[in-house]
Amino acid sequence: MSQTDIYTLAGAALFVIGLYGLITRPHLIHKILALNIMSGGVFLVFVGIARRVMSPDPDPLPHAMVLTGIVVTVSSTAYALALAKRIYSETGMAALDAPDVIEEPEASSG
Amino acid sequence: MASVMPKSPRSVRLAAAALCAGFGALLVRAVLAIPEDHPGLAPVVAERIAESGVEHAVTAVLLNFRSYDTLLEIAVLVLATIGVLSIAGSHSSVWAPVAEEADPVLSALARLLAPFMVLASGYLLWAGEHAPGGAFQAGSVLGAAGVLLALSGYARPAWVSRFGLRVVISVGLIVFLAIAVGVMFLGGALLEYPDGYAKALVLIVETWLTVSIGAILVSLFIASASPIEELRARAGDGR
Amino acid sequence: MAEALLAHMPALAVVVPLVAAPIAFLAGARWGRPVALVASALSVPVAFALAWLVSAEGEKLRYQIGGWEAPLGIGLVVDGLSATMLLVTAVVGFAVTVYSLGYFADKERYRFFWALWLFLLASMAALFLSADVFNLYVCLELVSVSAVALVGLSGQRDALVAAMRYMLAAILGSIFYLLGVALLYGAFGVLDLAHLAAVLGPDVTGQAAFALITVGLVLKTALFPAHFWLPPAHANAPSPVSAVLSALVVKGSFYILLRLWTDVGDPSYVPGMGTLLGVLGAMAIVWGSVQALLQERLKMLVAYSTVAQIGYLFLLFPLVEIAGSHVVDAWSAGVFHAVSHALAKSAMFLAAGAVLSRFGHDRIDGLGGLSRRAPVTTMAFGLSGITMMGLPPSGGFVVKWLYITAAIESGAWWWAIVVLAGGLLAAGYVARVVVPGFAKARDDASDLDVDAGRLPRRMEFAALALALAALALGVLGQPVLDLMAVGSPASGVIPWTGQ
Numbered sequence: 044m045s046q047t048d049i050y051t052l053a054g055a056a057l058f059v060i061g062l063y064g065l066i067t068r069p070h071l072i073h074k075i076l077a078l079n080i081m082s083g084g085v086f087l088v089f090v091g092i093a094r095r096v097m098s099p100d101p102d103p104l105p106h107a108m109v110l111t112g113i114v115v116t117v118s119s120t121a122y123a124l125a126l127a128k129r130i131y132s133e134t135g136m137a138a139l140d141a142p143d144v145i146e147e148p149e150a151s152s153g
Numbered sequence: 154m155a156s157v158m159p160k161s162p163r164s165v166r167l168a169a170a171a172l173c174a175g176f177g178a179l180l181v182r183a184v185l186a187i188p189e190d191h192p193g194l195a196p197v198v199a200e201r202i203a204e205s206g207v208e209h210a211v212t213a214v215l216l217n218f219r220s221y222d223t224l225l226e227i228a229v230l231v232l233a234t235i236g237v238l239s240i241a242g243s244h245s246s247v248w249a250p251v252a253e254e255a256d257p258v259l260s261a262l263a264r265l266l267a268p269f270m271v272l273a274s275g276y277l278l279w280a281g282e283h284a285p286g287g288a289f290q291a292g293s294v295l296g297a298a299g300v301l302l303a304l305s306g307y308a309r310p311a312w313v314s315r316f317g318l319r320v321v322i323s324v325g326l327i328v329f330l331a332i333a334v335g336v337m338f339l340g341g342a343l344l345e346y347p348d349g350y351a352k353a354l355v356l357i358v359e360t361w362l363t364v365s366i367g368a369i370l371v372s373l374f375i376a377s378a379s380p381i382e383e384l385r386a387r388a389g390d391g392r
Numbered sequence: 393m394a395e396a397l398l399a400h401m402p403a404l405a406v407v408v409p410l411v412a413a414p415i416a417f418l419a420g421a422r423w424g425r426p427v428a429l430v431a432s433a434l435s436v437p438v439a440f441a442l443a444w445l446v447s448a449e450g451e452k453l454r455y456q457i458g459g460w461e462a463p464l465g466i467g468l469v470v471d472g473l474s475a476t477m478l479l480v481t482a483v484v485g486f487a488v489t490v491y492s493l494g495y496f497a498d499k500e501r502y503r504f505f506w507a508l509w510l511f512l513l514a515s516m517a518a519l520f521l522s523a524d525v526f527n528l529y530v531c532l533e534l535v536s537v538s539a540v541a542l543v544g545l546s547g548q549r550d551a552l553v554a555a556m557r558y559m560l561a562a563i564l565g566s567i568f569y570l571l572g573v574a575l576l577y578g579a580f581g582v583l584d585l586a587h588l589a590a591v592l593g594p595d596v597t598g599q600a601a602f603a604l605i606t607v608g609l610v611l612k613t614a615l616f617p618a619h620f621w622l623p624p625a626h627a628n629a630p631s632p633v634s635a636v637l638s639a640l641v642v643k644g645s646f647y648i649l650l651r652l653w654t655d656v657g658d659p660s661y662v663p664g665m666g667t668l669l670g671v672l673g674a675m676a677i678v679w680g681s682v683q684a685l686l687q688e689r690l691k692m693l694v695a696y697s698t699v700a701q702i703g704y705l706f707l708l709f710p711l712v713e714i715a716g717s718h719v720v721d722a723w724s725a726g727v728f729h730a731v732s733h734a735l736a737k738s739a740m741f742l743a744a745g746a747v748l749s750r751f752g753h754d755r756i757d758g759l760g761g762l763s764r765r766a767p768v769t770t771m772a773f774g775l776s777g778i779t780m781m782g783l784p785p786s787g788g789f790v791v792k793w794l795y796i797t798a799a800i801e802s803g804a805w806w807w808a809i810v811v812l813a814g815g816l817l818a819a820g821y822v823a824r825v826v827v828p829g830f831a832k833a834r835d836d837a838s839d840l841d842v843d844a845g846r847l848p849r850r851m852e853f854a855a856l857a858l859a860l861a862a863l864a865l866g867v868l869g870q871p872v873l874d875l876m877a878v879g880s881p882a883s884g885v886i887p888w889t890g891q
Contacts, residue, residue, distance in 0.1 A: 051184035051578075058571065059177035065564065066169040067161045071556065078563050085571045088184060092578040095189060102195040103210035105577065107219060108526055110211065111226045112570060114289060115533045118233035119566075121373040122537060123559050125237040126544060128377050130552050139557055183600030187578035194581060197464045221457045221466045225518060225530045228410065229537060232511045235417055236541030239504040240552070316418070323414040330411050343403035345459035 050091030057084030069138040071127040075120060082116045206351025208283040215287065216355045220344050224329055227362060231326050234369045241376035255306030263305035270298035278363050282352075288325075288359040292366025299371030303378075322372060325365025329358050398445060402455040402468040402521055405438050405478055409514035417507035421499045424506030431510055432482075432489040435517070439482035443475040443875055452879035454523065462523070462584035469523035469585070472878030473727060477520040477647055479875075480734045483861070484639050485513045487854045491742050492632040494848035495749065502630075505545060512538040512636065519644045525573050526583045528648055532569060532612070536562035539641045543629040554624035561611055561621040565645070568608030575601035589656045599662050605652060606665065612645035615669075615706055616676035619699045623683075626695040631745020634691065638698040639738035643730045646705050654723060654881045659713040666713040673706030674810040681817030685824065690744045690754035693821055697780060698737060700814065704729045704791065707807055711798045718798045720877070725794035727876050728869070732787025735862035736779035742855035743773040750847050751840050758840070762829035765840050768852040770829050775859035777822035782815045787865030790873075 061081030093105035205213035281287030412431030416424040515534030544555030579597035614622035659666030680700025708726025763770040782788035799807040
């Protein structure tokens with residue numbers, strides 16, 4: 044198994060794990076995190092593809108795309124988080140559906 | 154910590170697991186079929202890097218060969234910041250201190266650390282020319298310094314007005330755009346740096362981007378942060 | 393000088409609104425308005441100049457950003473398709489800007505509107521011009537973030553929740569798209585669309601990439617059954633925003649699908665994909681129309697009509713695959729539908745918004761006698777309804793005619809039945825508004841405040857102008873069809889492989 048395969052398989056795994064979390068977790072913060080995990084998976088696939096060039100320096104194109112992708116992801120995540128927070132302060136809900144199931148996680152006395 | 158995490162019904166989780174497993178199998182097949190010996194665009198970049206004005210290949214791609222991507226990426230960042238400001242309520246709350254009374258130790262430490270973080274940011278900016286680094290990394294460190302100061306009870310300085318804040322958020326994008334369009338008057342295409350000026354122009358763009366990225370990250374953090382007192386009160390009310 | 397300016401037109405189409413956006417942000421509540429007006433007005437002649445250039449040349453034009461030729465650099469491509477979409481963007485964008493000047497009377501509360509709006513216009517232009525799959529990802533994100541931010545702008549509870557649902561769907565769509573781009577680069581080592589087309593081969597990774605990209609873009613285009621986020625987002629956004637979301641934003645992701653499946657590859661690249669997209673399109677037409685018949689609020693009705701009309705776009709894919717000598721008809725029908733729906737649907741949303749902001753509600757059963765209270769607005773709604781139904785002489789009629797021709801000629805008559813049934817259903821939901829609107833109001837069927845103040849003229853006439861433009865497309869369709877055919881895969885300039 045080559046280095047590329049290790050990275051791309053790990054990326055695929057993260058993508059699927061994130062997708063599962065996105066579908067099953069109603070909490071908005073969980074959904075946003077799940078999407079971030081999926082993006083992380085995609086970035087790993089890029090990194091794996093960059094590693095195919097066996098000179099000391101990897102292919103710079105995928106690295107540049109990952110860096111651009113990170114900034115774009117930071118931007119959309121920041122907006123999504125601000126939106127989730129505003130929804131929570133307006134409605135007291137941290138989820139879009141089934142509001143009866145969702146409550147603020149209880150803080151323990153410690 | 155006995156926190157109750159909300160979950161979907163069992164049937165939904167099973168269906169999701171089946172879906173993801175099937176999808177994952179297809180994905181594994183697709184990534185394993187990626188050819189192992191394709192050089193991609195690395196040889197093309199290696200061939201032309203001397204003309205880019207910088208030595209580091211990733212920086213050359215980001216700030217010259219594909220600078221248009223970077224221009225639009227900064228536009229996304231500024232845009233998202235405006236979006237956050239538009240829903241975060243009053244503009245005046247931006248860059249307010251997150252904590253009213255900060256821990257005196259934290260406060261003193263933050264004052265001590267902040268100048269060094271600015272220095273580190275400058276180093277990263279300079280290093281990007283020949284090694285990993287560059288505007289975003291430098292801006293992140295600058296932003297982290299700002300967040301640390303905000304958490305330690307420091308507000309924005311009085312001389313930074315609301316307008317000043319908008320300027321510092323958008324100055325990186327504006328300088329980048331000005332250079333992108335300005336070179337067209339010298340006969341080139343959009344973002345076509347004239348011979349011999351690439352290095353200087355890339356450095357100017359990166360410097361202003363660093364400033365804006367730092368300001369943006371601080372703004373994003375503070376605009377959505379709850380004051381620490383509120384968090385403490387919520388954690389401490391025994392619920 | 394004039395020639396030098398013309399050579400830079402593709403860049404200017406993006407740069408004009410993109411420079412204006414941060415300026416509008418700096419300018420603040422008051423001065424953002426003229427900045428937006430000037431920038432969106434300037435975009436119109438730029439778009440016309442590009443359309444003229446492409447028609448005059450008769451083939452694709454390329455503009456290499458930074459002077460780096462592809463595959464190293466990023467190119468802008470102007471052909472008939474992108475020139476047409478840019479033209480629609482500029483025209484609708486300008487009309488909506490004029491409307492917004494009246495709509496956002498509360499300057500302070502909507503002080504960020506103008507900057508977000510200009511970012512959206514810039515990103516649509518960038519998307520329609522981009523010739524690079526990764527650059528298209530950045531454009532898609534610009535479009536999504538600005539669109540979502542505009543939906544949530546009012547800060548009202550329903551709008552915020554709708555914006556969140558939209559945001560999650562949009563980010564998920566982007567991630568699928570980006571994974572597809574990674575696999576495309578892995579398989580073929582290039583990002584430029586023309587270079588991809590040249591090296592595309594039957595390859596598992598390539599096919600997976602196409603499938604992933606399609607999933608992502610279907611989610612962003614809100615094709616049934618991924619339409620769940622669209623009705624609340626489009627209905628709860630401020631009305632000028634609703635107009636642009638339905639008219640242009642969903643077409644952005646459709647445009648990339650079109651490029652991919654008819655320019656880079658063809659629908660037979662992944663077996664069954666063309667048919668699948670067509671079947672989903674047919675289901676969207678039926679489901680969206682039925683839902684539109686059941687809605688109680690006008691803006692929800694119009695939003696579900698968008699779900700249905702998106703379906704027509706996707707009939708293009710199966711028909712292009714099987715239409716043989718009538719491939720031009722099938723391809724043109726889809727693109728022409730994108731144009732005529734953009735004009736008619738923006739008119740419809742602007743009219744609905746005028747009703748909502750004048751009378752304070754948009755309950756359909758309370759709109760009896762609307763035509764006497766708001767004749768221009770009712771006229772705008774009714775005229776755009778003609779395009780939705782596809783009656784002559786509207787642009788919608790041209791679309792249905794071309795689709796039915798392609799379907800019958802290729803022996804796949806069932807697609808023609810879908811097209812006709814969709815027209816009948818559209819007649820049903822348009823009639824729900826227009827018939828009581830023109831009727832003499834009974835007291836129990838009208839809930840229109842007699843004392844409601846007048847709307848600014850420019851709001852009503854912006855809607856009417858767009859509705860008339862949609863109608864005029866039926867009469868003046870040929871120049872538009874000629875423009876969009878320049879350099880298109882269906883025009884015969886590029887060898888067509890999908891038979």
